[in-house]
Amino acid sequence: MSLIHRSSSLLKPLAAGPASLLRRPFSSATDDDATKITVETSVPFTGHRIDPPPRTIDTTPKELMTFFVDMARMRRMEIAADSLYKSKLIRGFCHLYDGQEAVAVGMEAAITRKDCIITAYRDHCIFLGRGGTLLEAFAELMGRKAGCSKGKGGSMHFYKKNGGFYGGHGIVGAQVPLGCGLAFAQKYSKEDHVTFALYGDGAANQGQLFEALNMAALWDLPAILVCENNHYGMGTAEWRAAKSPAYYKRGDYVPGLKVDGMDVFAVKQACKFAKEHVLKNGPIILEMDTYRYHGHSMSDPGSTYRTRDEISGVRQERDPIERIRKLILSHDIATEKELKDIEKEVRKEVDEAISQAKESPMPEPSELFTNVYVKDHGVE
Amino acid sequence: MLGVTRHIVAGRGFAASMTVLDALNSALDEEMSADPKVSLMGEEVGEYQGAYKISKGLLDKYGPDRVCDTPINEAMDHIINSAAKSNYMSAGMISVPVVFRGPNGAAAGVGAQHSRLCYINDGGPERRDADELPCMAVSFKSLTWGKATAEALDSSFCLPIGKAKIEHEGKDVTITAFSKMAGYALEAAEILEKDGISAEVINLRSIRPLDRTTINTYVRKTNRLVSVEEGFAQHGVGAEICASVGEESFEYLDAPVESISGADVPTPYAPNIERMAFPQVEDIVRATKRACYR
Numbered sequence: 001m002s003l004i005h006r007s008s009s010l011l012k013p014l015a016a017g018p019a020s021l022l023r024r025p026f027s028s029a030t031d032d033d034a035t036k037i038t039v040e041t042s043v044p045f046t047g048h049r050i051d052p053p054p055r056t057i058d059t060t061p062k063e064l065m066t067f068f069v070d071m072a073r074m075r076r077m078e079i080a081a082d083s084l085y086k087s088k089l090i091r092g093f094c095h096l097y098d099g100q101e102a103v104a105v106g107m108e109a110a111i112t113r114k115d116c117i118i119t120a121y122r123d124h125c126i127f128l129g130r131g132g133t134l135l136e137a138f139a140e141l142m143g144r145k146a147g148c149s150k151g152k153g154g155s156m157h158f159y160k161k162n163g164g165f166y167g168g169h170g171i172v173g174a175q176v177p178l179g180c181g182l183a184f185a186q187k188y189s190k191e192d193h194v195t196f197a198l199y200g201d202g203a204a205n206q207g208q209l210f211e212a213l214n215m216a217a218l219w220d221l222p223a224i225l226v227c228e229n230n231h232y233g234m235g236t237a238e239w240r241a242a243k244s245p246a247y248y249k250r251g252d253y254v255p256g257l258k259v260d261g262m263d264v265f266a267v268k269q270a271c272k273f274a275k276e277h278v279l280k281n282g283p284i285i286l287e288m289d290t291y292r293y294h295g296h297s298m299s300d301p302g303s304t305y306r307t308r309d310e311i312s313g314v315r316q317e318r319d320p321i322e323r324i325r326k327l328i329l330s331h332d333i334a335t336e337k338e339l340k341d342i343e344k345e346v347r348k349e350v351d352e353a354i355s356q357a358k359e360s361p362m363p364e365p366s367e368l369f370t371n372v373y374v375k376d377h378g379v380e
Numbered sequence: 381m382l383g384v385t386r387h388i389v390a391g392r393g394f395a396a397s398m399t400v401l402d403a404l405n406s407a408l409d410e411e412m413s414a415d416p417k418v419s420l421m422g423e424e425v426g427e428y429q430g431a432y433k434i435s436k437g438l439l440d441k442y443g444p445d446r447v448c449d450t451p452i453n454e455a456m457d458h459i460i461n462s463a464a465k466s467n468y469m470s471a472g473m474i475s476v477p478v479v480f481r482g483p484n485g486a487a488a489g490v491g492a493q494h495s496r497l498c499y500i501n502d503g504g505p506e507r508r509d510a511d512e513l514p515c516m517a518v519s520f521k522s523l524t525w526g527k528a529t530a531e532a533l534d535s536s537f538c539l540p541i542g543k544a545k546i547e548h549e550g551k552d553v554t555i556t557a558f559s560k561m562a563g564y565a566l567e568a569a570e571i572l573e574k575d576g577i578s579a580e581v582i583n584l585r586s587i588r589p590l591d592r593t594t595i596n597t598y599v600r601k602t603n604r605l606v607s608v609e610e611g612f613a614q615h616g617v618g619a620e621i622c623a624s625v626g627e628e629s630f631e632y633l634d635a636p637v638e639s640i641s642g643a644d645v646p647t648p649y650a651p652n653i654e655r656m657a658f659p660q661v662e663d664i665v666r667a668t669k670r671a672c673y674r
Contacts, residue, residue, distance in 0.1 A: 091651065092490040143650030154649030157492065170493035172452055205451045233452065235428035241451040305427060368653040372645050 032061040037331055041266035042323075048248050050255035050284070053273040057265045061333040063109070067264050068328060070108075071101040071321045072343050074125040076350045077134060078294070081124065081141060084354070085298045090141045093170075094155045095122040096294040099262075102320035103228055103288050104129040106267025107196060111275060114191065118166040118179040119198035121156035122228075122292075126198070130163035134353035139360045146360035152367060173199055173206030176225060180212040183223035183283075194222040194275050202233020204247045213283060217254050220282035224274045225251070227287045228261065234296045235305040248287035255281075261288030262318040291318065404434045404481075412442055421448040432483060455480070492646035544591035546598070550580030553604035553671050556595055556621055558584040561608045561659060568664035577672055579606075587617060595621060596628045603634040604671045610658050613641035638667040 045052035140147025179197025248256030295302025607618035
């Protein structure tokens, strides 16, 4: 393939066409917010009581590169957490998100930090998406002062209030009523913001979900219930847990959309669509068809209830990062080597954050008693 | 169930000891084998072999009709209001022969929402006569991989409800505890022995009904009491024991009752403060010495 190097300041891109004929230096690609690239989602959306959005979406080289880096960082963080857990630097429960990155990244691309996100315990990547740093994440996982919850929360209890992230919850499904409450507050304050309440296919059968949904629908709250359907509730496959695993339809009177959760553009489009919808019409359900490569948690190998073929099949056919890599390469936005270099950089970033986190001390003993009562009143 | 292992060479010449996990598994197996009307139902009990592998092998052995994987559901209201109260409300007509078994208590590093649930009855892996009335048997998460006592290995071993067990007799002070804390209390007793204090350890086993008779009988003998529990002090087991001993055996007490419990805070994650949130062996030793005016 012949490569033509041109300085981006001398040559403007061809008006409406893709950048495929011009070979751009990498740095300009990451800044290129102007070149329009049209992509199509892998599959069309399926609607329940609603006309789905179109499957063609416009993007830019900058956005593509950002998606790649963000997802690569999340992927690397989770894999590093796996090793840290095995070296016993992380204790207790640790639920990893690798495979599901497109949901976190696509959602973030469609919203602002004034919109809220609340999720369950598979929360490390959502935290990162909301502006959390790798240091805060690793330090929290290792129970150190520099952690986002000062070491007091652990893996399942990450928060970032100034980024609109309300945790980080251990009890299955409990975050959904809380999310509807956040939406209530947003409506009450007359903000034009919305809340995304995430839950899994296992939690989708929880009664409190339906109680909260009923109220959200009754009061037209700007609540978007997002079912991250990775097809297994711990070790139980969806068809063994739900009479109707069409989670986007489970809202009955509440409209829903089924989305390919491994396609970051589909996720972005759906979230954008959902935000506009709920601000006018009350709640909607988004079902993200996604997949986790790891087991339910670090104590689950993840291979007793699903085949290794299935796992590697998804990795080959649907991996969210690979999809973006192919798009970037096919549009000549960057070379294979450049992308590999980015991944190396990300790996370094992660390693540095881990070393820094290891330097952070454990919380002061006095922290045992803080944050219980107002101004630590009365704790003995 | 405790940190104590007793190896016994059983009849056929093999050393008998097993983990609590295996003991629980064999108890379930024995019960299901003995009575075809006994079934097992819960999240991940079947194909997953149990969240902590406690029901390993049972699905294969007894089939999907008797071992049922359920979707998630919230049971607490029904445990309290339907299961526990039906026999009473119907004047004996409706029986609820159910054992609610689950992991409880503080495990290491699981944070605030997974460290304290309410527990009604603490029992071991032994058989339980839940003929008509439900009971809730909880085993402490962190003990699942500990060693079960040898007696429990006998298939006809049956634990009576409402009876505490004297794990270790002593002269100077009585320590009451249950589950993991019973193990800690035994360790503390060993340390205290070296310091010339003969501490008795009572393993409560049954929280409700509480074996007040045994507790009072032994406190009347030693005249000093230390209660240990992982749970919160307020409205806790120790509080009830203090009340009982205060009512029944006040004149026999030579010192105020010492009650050690978990810190009145949600469980933190960081290991240093997590450790501070729960009683440790050295806390039991200190409190026992205080009770002995040492």
